[in-house]
Amino acid sequence: MITPLLVIVVILAIAFDYINGFHDAANSIATVVSTKVLSPFHAVLWAALFNFAAYFYFSDHKVANTVAKTVIENYITIYxxxxxxxxxxxxxxFTWYFGIPSSSSHTLIGGFAGAGVTxxxxxGATAADALNLGYVFKIISFIxxxxxxxxxxxxxxxxxxxxLSRWSKPATAEKWFRGLQLASSAAxxxxxxxxxxxxxxxIIYVALVANGVVSSSSPMPEWIPIVCYTAISLGTMSGGWRIIKTMGTKITKVTPLEGVAAETAGAITxxxxxxxxxxVSTTHTITGAIIGVGVTKRVSAVRWGVTINLLWAWILTIPVSAILASIVYLIINIFI
Incomplete structure (x- = not known):
């Protein structure tokens, strides 16, 4: 049944998707902006275009299925x-405001799991009863x-x-890699x-299941992927300049050649x-790739102090999100 609360949950989910877009815009365009291959404005348009293009290819929704099954169905409610x-x-x-490239993916999963466990x-059940531990361990291991x-x-x-390019003229190589960075950023x-x-x-799908709008054996309604891909694309177009600065300049200085390598590695992963x-976390993936291109120059080329701060943000994301969700659920539970 479609209720006002379900509508609010769907709106909040779409809002999160939008925030995910501008929070994670840095993942796709940080290197292409820092190397001045594209201006920030053109970079976000470029990234948003390919964000939405993924809708036409990723039709099996396997990742969505994994997220939906993180919490056992018996303990999933609209609240x-x-x-x-x-x-x-x-x-x-919070992490966007302070320019911390934390994982939007793990934030969402941590919040969902924390509320489910609560x-x-x-x-009267246990935390283990609420979680599909196979899916949870898979997600945590890939942090x-x-x-x-x-x-x-x-x-x-x-x-x-x-x-391969060591015998090329520097000016020619630079031109080639600036062009190739458009392709790697798109990927x-x-x-x-x-x-x-x-x-x-x-998340939207399990909300519909929890409210009895669709059954858990039903295919995902087509409007859900269309809306979600649109929201994340619009969010990407809004940018995330605080995090772009961290990703594009503070970890290590990136050249067009290194931008191609980092973005291609991120896309493959x-x-x-x-x-x-x-x-997995796009943020974690591309950060690891940027560190990789820095290490190939020399270990000291990576600003390890910044990197360690990022690692702490990664470690804290799931437990902090879970605790926050638990507190919110307890507050809601008082009034229902």
């Missing part, structure tokens, strides 16, 4: 979803694995490119849209994880 969304939006806005505990995979692939690509934006929009699709239905 659980509402609490998770409120917590995720608050943490995303609901289970209030019902570590995604940036490492991105870093390793970027190192390999950088070394291959450097060796990263494409896979970013395909991975991140699906996470909100999964996201493509692989999407194929295996793993909702």
């Amino acid at each position: 659980v979803i509402l609490s998770g969304l409120i917590a995720a939006i608050c943490w995303n806005l 609901n289970a505990l209030l019902s 570590v694995l995604a940036p490492i995979i991105g870093m390793v692939i970027s190192i390999i690509i950088t070394l291959i490119i450097v060796n 990263l934006s494409f896979t970013h849209g395909g991975n991140d929009a699906q996470k909100v699709m999964g 996201l493509g692989i994880t999407e194929h295996f239905a793993i909702p």
